Amino acid sequence: MFDDLQELYQQVILDHCKHPRNFHEMPQPTCSAQGQNPLCGDQLKLFLRTEGGIIQDVSFVGSGCCISKASASLLTEAVKGKSPAEVRSLFDQVHDMVTTGRGADGVGKLTVFAGVHKYPARVKCAILPWHAVLAALDGKGEPVTTEREDA
Numbered sequence: 155m156f157d158d159l160q161e162l163y164q165q166v167i168l169d170h171c172k173h174p175r176n177f178h179e180m181p182q183p184t185c186s187a188q189g190q191n192p193l194c195g196d197q198l199k200l201f202l203r204t205e206g207g208i209i210q211d212v213s214f215v216g217s218g219c220c221i222s223k224a225s226a227s228l229l230t231e232a233v234k235g236k237s238p239a240e241v242r243s244l245f246d247q248v249h250d251m252v253t254t255g256r257g258a259d260g261v262g263k264l265t266v267f268a269g270v271h272k273y274p275a276r277v278k279c280a281i282l283p284w285h286a287v288l289a290a291l292d293g294k295g296e297p298v299t300t301e302r303e304d305a
């Protein structure tokens with residue numbers, strides 16, 4: 155049972171890696187942010203369009219490993235229609251999940267990344283797009299990097 159689940163999770167990640175959703179530049183984003191993970195070579199740029207306190211549209215471009223791409227792809231699906239406060243709370247749950255392996259009720263499909271905690275080098279790949287989305291919402295002009303103490 156557990157192996158089947160692992161396999162399913164891997165298939166979801168592979169699918170999003172090979173066919174990333176919302177993978178394009180956005181002409182007129184409300185905010186955007188770049189993220190990089192020097193340890194792995196992942197780079198991405200995230201675009202957001204917010205209106206009335208809700209994220210109406212989100213997209214990304216970039217290159218990197220399968221985990222970072224799949225994480226960004228699933229992130230775009232997860233944050234659409236949410237408020238910045240909801241995204242922050244989701245970040246905390248995802249961060250907790252990928253570092254401890256503990257599932258969280260509110261993460262939905264993102265639970266496919268729970269197994270990442272077994273591979274510490276991959277945790278930063280999975281969390282990179284989440285740092286980028288917070289940076290975009292905070293309006294930070296500087297690219298964010300996973301190589302920070304709080305990363």
Ligand code: ZN
Pocket residue numbers: 191194195196218219220221222278279
């Ligand atoms: Zn990576």
